[in-house]
Each structure stands twice: as structure tokens, then as C-alpha cells.
Amino acid sequence: MRETAEQTLLKHYQRLGAQEVSNKAADDVVTIADTESEIMLAEELAKILPEAAIVGEEAAHADPAIFERLSDKLCWIIDPLDGTNNYAAGKPPFGILLALAQGGETVAGWIYDPLSGRLCTAHRGQGAWVNGERVSSGGSGKTPPIAAISLVFADKAKRAALLEHIAPHYTLVDIPRCAAEQYPRIGLGRNDVSLFERTLAWDHAAGVLFLNEAGGKAARPDGSAYRVDRHLEPGLIGAATPRLFDEMAERLTRMPS
Known part of the structure; x- marks a missing residue:
């Protein structure tokens, strides 16, 4: 995720040309960084678990039949650039989201912020971690919430x-x-x-x-x-x-x- 962010997202951040941003739907844009990031992530994840299906946001947008793979025995789920509207406007936040699902249920997840380097990770039954430190959710303590x-x-x-x-x-x-x-x-x-x-x-x-x-x-x-x-x-x-x-x-x- 870090390598992908450096070679795709950060490379293009605040440097996008007009021809490198297009509208995917109303109020929903896609950039060259989305595409490059998804290709790189998919290639590397396929090496880790060759038997797993891969469902990436941009690939599924091009071919909705890919959605059917979400119920496969093993499936990588890729959001190569979450927060694309922010990214295209040259501002945070944006990030990369990865998950591994088994029979439709998520068993592992990773959330990476390329600007801060924050990496949130979770494996089913093993707790949640941020940059290697275990975290517990307790809320803000504010009233009203x-x-x-x-x-x-x-x-x-x-x-x-x-x-x-x-x-x-x-x-x-x-x-x-x-x-x-x-x-x-x-x-x-x-x-x-x-x-x-x-x-x-x-x-x-x-x-x-x-x-x-x-x-x-x-x-x-x-x-x-x-x-x-x-x-x-x-x-x-x-x-x-x-x-x-x-x-x-x-x-x-x-x-x-």
C-alpha cells in the first residue's frame, strides 16, 4: 500500500492535468491515479493469494459482473483511491482501502492514509491496530455525541x-x-x-x-x-x-x- 501510494497517488497529487480527471457519475470523479493504483495493487495482491478473486472499484465500474465475485471463497476488495473528489481538488483526506473477504464476510482490512502514513489494520478476532499499536474505541465523551x-x-x-x-x-x-x-x-x-x-x-x-x-x-x-x-x-x-x-x-x- 505504501509503495503504491508513493508511485501513483503521491506522484499525481496536486499535479493532475485536466485530461487526467473525468466524471464517472454525477458528483463522482475518477483520476489517472485511481486507475494506476488499482492496477498496481491488483498485480501485487494476486501474488500473495493467487487463488483469491479481485474486486476493484474501477474494474467493477467497467464490468458490473465482477460484483458476483464478492461471495467467492476468497476475495480481495480494493478501493485504490478513496476520497477521489477531495484528491482531485488537491486536498485531503484521501486514502487506500483494502479488505480480504471469505464467503462474503470480511476477515481482514487495511486503511492507509498516504499523507500521514497512518495504517489501520484489523483481522477478525484479533483486534484493531494503528501503526502497530492496539486501539480501543470509546467515543469522544462529549454530550451530545x-x-x-x-x-x-x-x-x-x-x-x-x-x-x-x-x-x-x-x-x-x-x-x-x-x-x-x-x-x-x-x-x-x-x-x-x-x-x-x-x-x-x-x-x-x-x-x-x-x-x-x-x-x-x-x-x-x-x-x-x-x-x-x-x-x-x-x-x-x-x-x-x-x-x-x-x-x-x-x-x-x-x-x-
Whole structure:
């Protein structure tokens, strides 16, 4: 991840030409750095586990049939440049997200910040680590709790309901538009809870595992586990503690649909 970041992301950072950035969808861009990073990561990961499928964000965008590999016995999941909109604008945060899934369940995850060198890692049942030191999630300790609520992919009615019925119970902070930053913010006590509408595997597989292994709770609003092979389903809560998760889940249950 470090080598890839140095040779692709940092090489192009704040040096992108107009022809090196294109629109993948409304409010969603892709850069030459995304493509180069994914190619390099895929090549190196294939050497580590040749038997594992590889699902990269850009490859799946080009060929949605690749999504079917998310339920394979072993599958690498790559977000070669998370926070591309930030990156293309020449500002942080952005990062690389990698996960290894087994039969649709994440068993290992890595979250790398190329600018700071922060590396968050988690293996199922083995805890969460930042730069080799074990971390425990306990929240900010603030009252009301600090929440980052993503409204980007919610429809108009749901946005209005969240702002009316959920927001007043929290101190709201801006979302970083980067899961590689949001999950560490929760696990390291900067934020207490976050809501996500879109839950694509490359954005969430590593972060969900990291937060759960740190002692927080990331799951669907009904409490069911996040699975990468069901990543097109909407709705996910990430919380610094199980209590904060339960409070948010209860409020969402009472929110008018």
C-alpha cells in the first residue's frame, strides 16, 4: 500500500492535468491515479493469494459482473483511491482501502492514509491496530455525541427526516467524503457515530471490521452484520460503542418513513 501510494497517488497529487480527471457519475470523479493504483495493487495482491478473486472499484465500474465475485471463497476488495473528489481538488483526506473477504464476510482490512502514513489494520478476532499499536474505541465523551451524517445519497424525504428527527440529538460535524478517514475518526474518538446510506464493499469492508474489532459497532440499522456480498443494500451505522449504536438505531426506528 505504501509503495503504491508513493508511485501513483503521491506522484499525481496536486499535479493532475485536466485530461487526467473525468466524471464517472454525477458528483463522482475518477483520476489517472485511481486507475494506476488499482492496477498496481491488483498485480501485487494476486501474488500473495493467487487463488483469491479481485474486486476493484474501477474494474467493477467497467464490468458490473465482477460484483458476483464478492461471495467467492476468497476475495480481495480494493478501493485504490478513496476520497477521489477531495484528491482531485488537491486536498485531503484521501486514502487506500483494502479488505480480504471469505464467503462474503470480511476477515481482514487495511486503511492507509498516504499523507500521514497512518495504517489501520484489523483481522477478525484479533483486534484493531494503528501503526502497530492496539486501539480501543470509546467515543469522544462529549454530550451530545458527535455525529457525521452522510446525506449525499439519501433521497429528499429521508434527508429532511434525518435533519428533523436525528440531527437535534447530536453535535453535527462535516463528513470527510472519505471512508478511509471516517472510520478512523470514529475508532479513535474524534467522532461518536456516523450514518451511511450507500454501503459499497470497497468503501466499507475494511472500516466496518476495523471499528468492530476496536470494540465499537458497525452494522445495519437493524443490527444485522454487514456483508460485502450484500453491499448494494442501503443503510449502515458506525458507532464508537455498542451503546451509541443502539441509541442511533432506536432513533432511526422511530423516525417517520
